[in-house]
Amino acid sequence: MKRSKVLMLVGVVLLASLFVLPLWNITLEAPQYPEPIGFNIHINKLADMNPNDIKNINIMNHYVGMKEIPETLPEFELFPYVVIGAILLGLIIGFKMNYKWYLVWFIIMCVLGFLGMYDFYLWEYDYGHSLSDKAAIQFKNPDGTPMAYQPPLFGTKTILNFVAHSYPRSGAYLLFTGMILSVVAFFVGRKESAL
Template sequence: MMTLKLQTVLGPRASEEELKNHRLRYTWPALCFGGAAILLVVSIFFPYWSLTLYAPQYPDNLVVHAYVDRVGGDVAEIDGLNHYIGMRPLGEAAQLEKSVSLIGIPALALLVVVAIFVHSQWTVLLTLPALTLPIIFLLDLFYWLNNFGQNLDPRAALSNSIDPFTPTILGEGLIGQFRTVAIADVGLLMACGASVLILVGLFLQRQAYKPLVEQNQ
């Protein structure tokens, strides 16, 4: 009974002979999922999102890098400037997300690795969190940018001259004398790459094991 249920979840195995004859057909999905997992783990060391601020008195520009676990770059200077408009320090944003991400993202990667050995519909479920990570990140980023931009301290020095706003999530914007350019950075591009690999892996896995499923039926 247990074995049967486990078999339903895990999906069919290819026979030794089948593996020998069509090694690549079964290896490709594993490579895709493995590659996606590696990309995801490596991505946590790179910024996911970067915002560059351009103004005449900053010839070297100001930049803030959002990593999954911290904010880096000229945070002190940007916080210093933000206090004029009553924006909270950037470090206060997304504290829960930042605290779980260093365990959470490798865990997502682990699920993708597990998916290599699961050849059923469950594969999709295992890879779904990793697949949607870039979208989840951007939605969360939007939430916090909006939250910070809309909740300015009304007692701040320049509160009269700047209305609450939502900073641009991707692309160009303008805040005071600063032109801002927000980009998806290396980490997020890696996560997107992982998503693409997962999609390809899912497709190839399905192609490889569908005949086996039909055979079994």
């Protein structure tokens, strides 16, 4: 088998790791939490970083009127099919199509990735902004608007007594690797076809 094909197929297969490994992680640090608390975002669920973390984040957040972190989201129904679709498409391209299609697959993955991040942002925005008007603690920004508690999309941010970290996890790294492999496969394939 051509090297380009192998690279492409390996890249595609890496996506399967998303069914096991977390995509993203949000970690909260606070003086009272010498062991930080947080949760991992998978394609099909939110999971405690350590037992009971989500429950404890909810308890903390209810004081400022934030909704509970949902046990499930509609996206969790959809995402596994999207990933399966991307894998199947990748396999078909890898086995049947020529190297130019590898780039097509990469672009499709980029679009899907962007949509995923945009969806994540919408959820975060809602989570940080839709606050109960009966909240025990209601902070205001200097301009008088209600303070929001949206975690960062990517990076680190201080929210009251918490420092929130939002970063990709192993699943996402493997996804990126897979996507880069498809690009490498494209260039290798082009070189192979030039010979």
